[in-house]
Structure formats: structure tokens, C-alpha cells
Amino acid sequence: MKRVVVVAPTYNERENIAEFIDAVFAQEKRIPGWELHLLISDSHSPDGTGEIVKERAKINSRLHYLDVLKRGIGIGLIEGVRYAINKLGATHLISMDADVQHDPNDISRFLTELEKGHELVIGSRLMPNGKNELPIYRQFFTIGASTVCRLFMNLWSIREFTTSFRAFTKELFLRIPLDRVHWRSRSYVVQPSFLYRAIQTNPKWIEIPIVFRARSRGRSKNQVIRYIVELTLYVIQVRLESLPMFMKFLIVGTVSWAANAGSLKLFYTIILRPLMQQPGQIIGVVKDSGLFWSSAISIEISILVNFFFNENWTFRERDRNEPVWQRLAKFHLTTIGSPIIQFATINTLTPIFGIHYQASLAIGIIIGLLWNWTWNVNFVWKAKKANLASKTS
Ligand SMILES: Nc1nc2c(ncn2[C@@H]2O[C@H](COP(=O)(O)OP(=O)(O)OP(=O)(O)O)[C@@H](O)[C@H]2O)c(=O)[nH]1
Ligand SMILES: [Mg+2]
Known part of the structure; x- marks a missing residue:
């Protein structure tokens, strides 16, 4: 039986976490052949997110809680995936947001692509059937950031670089040189930088459409200015790196x-x-x-x-x-x-x-x-x- 661990980073998601956990485990019956686990990788949320998860984990052995202590979505993601591989025996991984903007009903579509032999499945709002339900200024940002990545990383075949909803194999993750992924940063630069390094290892990949809903509860932690600055520095670094x-x-x-x-x-x-x-x-x-x-x-x-x-x-x-x-x-x-x-x-x-x-x-x-x-x-x-x-x- 293949074991997929959904890794969801959280910071102050008290209002969303219960709905998210339920929606993820509701997928179990839709994915025969897969043993589904969920790891909440929390940055020591002061709002009690951790307590809710720990309470539920007592009655659900496939729900896990990891307190990464430090702030940062990248720390949550990377430490979470490491934990999933080393402690939970994950053979496959899915990363996604825990505020139900990524739809847990899409999990089965990601797994189908893994079953077909893809090592990396990229969720995309910027392709036919994909949708971004954020306010218009955030949509511009998403398109702008992905265009900059396509241009500077010379990866025109990929359309979306800035969302966490992805599935990948343990083997692919272990091939990625993490010292070259900016995952310790507080901004979301981990998303494009992780993708770039993953693609550099030459995996069999596919991009599939997803719908990104607007946040209905809780607060956004996205710091747009910091993200723009760090993304700009990252793509410049990538360009300089690829010089002969x-x-x-x-x-x-x-x-x-x-x-x-x-x-x-x-x-x-x-x-x-x-x-x-x-x-x-x-x-x-x-x-x-x-x-x-x-x-x-x-x-x-x-x-x-x-x-x-x-x-x-x-x-x-x-x-x-x-x-x-x-x-x-x-x-x-x-x-x-x-x-x-x-x-x-x-x-x-x-x-x-x-x-x-x-x-x-x-x-x-x-x-x-x-x-x-x-x-x-x-x-x-x-x-x-x-x-x-x-x-x-
Ligand atoms: N572990 C951890 N997770 C974080 C941190 N910051 C954000 N997250 C989680 O990362 C996911 C995405 O963060 P959001 O604030 O929703 O960012 P966003 O979806 O781009 O912004 P909105 O559309 O406004 O929600 C959510 O599950 C957050 O709880 C952090 O510092 N540590
Ligand atoms: Mg969100």
C-alpha cells in the first residue's frame, strides 16, 4: 500500500483547521490503494490551532501534529515533508494550504497523476479550467510573479509557480538540493524556488488545473512586498547561476x-x-x-x-x-x-x-x-x- 502524507503548514488557522481536517479525511474512500495521512506542520500558532489538531489526533491515528516552532511557510513545508518521510514513512507527498482555499476534493486528481508515473504534479490556477478567485490585485500579482519566474528561470512550459498545491514522490524530494531552496525565508519564495530546484532534477512532471478559493475565515499571512523583493532577488540569482x-x-x-x-x-x-x-x-x-x-x-x-x-x-x-x-x-x-x-x-x-x-x-x-x-x-x-x-x- 502506498502511503501519501498531506503536509499542510499552518499559522493561526483555528477557524479553518477542523473543516480542513474533515475535508481531507473525507477523501479516504475516493482513493483506493492509498493510505492517507495528514500532517499539520504548525509554527507554534498562538491561537490554539495546535490544541485542536492534537485533540483530534487522539482519536485519529492518521492525523499528525508537528510543531516546527519557528515562523515561515517554507519551514512548515520542508520540515513537515522531512518529518513525513522520516517518521511517518511517506512514499508520496502532497503539499497544500490548510485554510481550505485549496480544495481537498482535488487530492484524488493529484494521486491519479502520481499513479500514472509522474514524480511531480503542479497545481495551477493559470491554465484552462484553473481559476483564481482572489481579488483582482492579487490575481495580477500571481500572474506577474509566475511570468517573472517563467522568464528568468527559462521555464515557459510551466504556468504557475506560486501556489503550494503540489504532489511529489519521496525520491524526488530527496534529490532536491534544499540548500538552494529559499525555504527558511518568512516570505512565500519557497514555492517558486522549490519548484525550480525540483524541475532541475529532471522529474517526470505535469501541471493540472486547480481552483483557488478566496479565504473565507482567518487572516492572510502573505506579505506581498517582502515576497516581491525576495522573488526578485531569487530570480536574479537563478539567472546569474545559469551563466556559463x-x-x-x-x-x-x-x-x-x-x-x-x-x-x-x-x-x-x-x-x-x-x-x-x-x-x-x-x-x-x-x-x-x-x-x-x-x-x-x-x-x-x-x-x-x-x-x-x-x-x-x-x-x-x-x-x-x-x-x-x-x-x-x-x-x-x-x-x-x-x-x-x-x-x-x-x-x-x-x-x-x-x-x-x-x-x-x-x-x-x-x-x-x-x-x-x-x-x-x-x-x-x-x-x-x-x-x-x-x-x-
Ligand atoms: N507553518 C507555517 N505555516 C504558515 C505560515 N504562514 C502561513 N502559513 C500557512 O500557509 C498557508 C498559506 O498562507 P496564507 O496566509 O493563506 O497565504 P495565501 O493563501 O497566499 O493568502 P490568502 O489568500 O489571503 O489566504 C496557510 O495554510 C497558512 O496557515 C508560517 O509562518 N508557518
Ligand atoms: Mg490562504
Whole structure:
């Protein structure tokens, strides 16, 4: 028997919860072959939602209560699904709102799609037969948010990104990299971000129409402004993420160059030059000791900036088996070639040929860049073993 757990996040749903529980369990007779459980994943509602659920759970062994303690619909959803899988033995999951805006009568339609072999079933108000009964300004918001997602996530085949009513398999959930889903946020950005990450794992998915009723009781917790800001930041992050690796590497290189050039200016013209007036003090060949120290310090700063962004962005998908300090050590070891190239160019082109020190730096950086790329992809952030295997097989 397949066990489906309906996970419903709640915050202050005292007025809706009893009706919702009854409506969910009324589905049992309509879904032969499925063992239906309901998990209320509550953010410690002060209005007594939890007490109502716990009371009913005493006489219904398929009703469960989880207090996730912290606020946030994403926390309710993700902690709830984890609990359903680990503690309740869920093989399949349905997420939905507990304020009866999502119709429990639709549950059987979601399960039918799972039975057909879909790993992800997406409820949609924005397709034929789907309906959004919210006030018109909220409808605009739903359409706007989903359009932005389609555009930025490059997923035109999906129409609705912003509602929780979905069904999925345990296997799909376990494949999703949750550290890349913004589920700890207080806003509802979890809905589009969860969907995006789920789709990235290449599931067999389908979108089905749902009717979203207006809330009849209780209060909305949707904070529209916060949602807009977080969604905007998320889709920008998604766009930046999908740039080709070499493009990211070049952007990071440019940022490091700016850090290098900026600190060179800072140390050379503002701090060091006034302090070090006598030339040739450090090493005989070096005519300008202020420039010598400034370029050395600013190069180290740019190495650290470079490492930080490459580690967390450009090569994020690469092998992470070694501890970070080992990659940092390897990075220093190999990029040393690049600053040596830069150092040599600055201290030859500028003092000997009279080229402006920033121009000398730029020339050094271009040569150093190609050197770095080669070592980065082959030594510091190697491809994952699985990728290598699939490439060769
Ligand atoms: N666990 C948990 N659930 C939450 C939280 N905020 C909202 N929810 C639940 O998430 C679901 C959707 O929240 P709603 O406030 O209904 O959001 P909405 O449906 O977009 O807005 P309305 O149409 O005005 O109801 C409901 O079941 C809420 O109880 C939270 O902080 N924690
Ligand atoms: Mg609601």
C-alpha cells in the first residue's frame, strides 16, 4: 500500500483547521490503494490551532501534529515533508494550504497523476479550467510573479509557480538540493524556488488545473512586498547561476581586478606613498618601494576576493570532497603564478617603459587569467567524479 502524507503548514488557522481536517479525511474512500495521512506542520500558532489538531489526533491515528516552532511557510513545508518521510514513512507527498482555499476534493486528481508515473504534479490556477478567485490585485500579482519566474528561470512550459498545491514522490524530494531552496525565508519564495530546484532534477512532471478559493475565515499571512523583493532577488540569482562557467570566471576576474586596482590606489596613493619617499630601499632593482608593497598587498586582497566568489559561485557545482582550506591552499599555490606575472608586468612595464601602473596591471591580469582558468578547472575545483565517469562512459 502506498502511503501519501498531506503536509499542510499552518499559522493561526483555528477557524479553518477542523473543516480542513474533515475535508481531507473525507477523501479516504475516493482513493483506493492509498493510505492517507495528514500532517499539520504548525509554527507554534498562538491561537490554539495546535490544541485542536492534537485533540483530534487522539482519536485519529492518521492525523499528525508537528510543531516546527519557528515562523515561515517554507519551514512548515520542508520540515513537515522531512518529518513525513522520516517518521511517518511517506512514499508520496502532497503539499497544500490548510485554510481550505485549496480544495481537498482535488487530492484524488493529484494521486491519479502520481499513479500514472509522474514524480511531480503542479497545481495551477493559470491554465484552462484553473481559476483564481482572489481579488483582482492579487490575481495580477500571481500572474506577474509566475511570468517573472517563467522568464528568468527559462521555464515557459510551466504556468504557475506560486501556489503550494503540489504532489511529489519521496525520491524526488530527496534529490532536491534544499540548500538552494529559499525555504527558511518568512516570505512565500519557497514555492517558486522549490519548484525550480525540483524541475532541475529532471522529474517526470505535469501541471493540472486547480481552483483557488478566496479565504473565507482567518487572516492572510502573505506579505506581498517582502515576497516581491525576495522573488526578485531569487530570480536574479537563478539567472546569474545559469551563466556559463567561463563567463562567471571572467566576471569574478573583473571583480577581483576592481578589488586589486582599488586597493592598489588606496595603498599606493593614500597610505604608502607619503610614508615611503626614498626610492630603492627594499631591493636594489625596485625603484619605487611604495609601489612594491602596495601591489603586493593588493594582489593578496584580490586573491582572497577571487577565491571567495569562485568557491561560492563559479565552481559551486564542482567537487567538494576536500576541506575548504585545502582548496584555498591549492588556489594560493597555483594563482601565485598569476600575481608573479602581474607583479613582473607592473614592475617592469611601469618603471622601465613608463606605462601607467593600472595599465601594466591590466596586461598582467589577462595573461594571469588564462593561467588561472587552467589550474582552477583541473586542480583546485575538479569536476565531480560522477561527472567524469559519465563523460568517459
Ligand atoms: N507553518 C507555517 N505555516 C504558515 C505560515 N504562514 C502561513 N502559513 C500557512 O500557509 C498557508 C498559506 O498562507 P496564507 O496566509 O493563506 O497565504 P495565501 O493563501 O497566499 O493568502 P490568502 O489568500 O489571503 O489566504 C496557510 O495554510 C497558512 O496557515 C508560517 O509562518 N508557518
Ligand atoms: Mg490562504
